[in-house]
């Protein structure tokens with residue numbers, strides 16, 4: 001067996017956060033210095049190599065300020081801009097800009113962004129009826145359970 005294929009583990013440490021990196025291929029062993037793009041980004045910023053810092057922290061700040069705005073009744077930029085172009089696309093959902101209207105409405109009512117496992121369900125099954133009275137916030141698993149119990153509904157409509 002050529003030496004290159006000998007399996008060995010080398011431990012290096014992320015130069016930004018110190019997290020251990022367990023490496024097994026030669027290319028990584030020679031070149032890898034950071035655990036993640038975030039740590040690479042932080043290092044680049046510290047070296048002045050990156051000025052337009054869209055690191056996770058920046059994104060988190062932007063996300064938080066968006067949530068703060070939602071609490072004050074603010075609607076995403078797309079709302080006004082795209083309202084005349086409110087359109088039905090993607091499996092029958094109503095879109096406002098890039099966002100689905102039922103999700104926008106729910107986020108506005110909640111005063112926060114939807115979480116990853118959260119689904120906005122249409123009570124009457126009509127994806128274009130995005131009145132808040134027709135919308136219910138569910139977890140993904142609740143939602144799946146609900147729709148599998150509705151035997152008449154096909155898999156396709158399971159995301160209504």
Ligand SMILES: [Zn+2]
Pocket residue numbers: 014015016017018019034035036039
């Ligand atoms: Zn790191």
Ligand SMILES: [Zn+2]
Pocket residue numbers: 120121122143147158159160
């Ligand atoms: Zn549903």
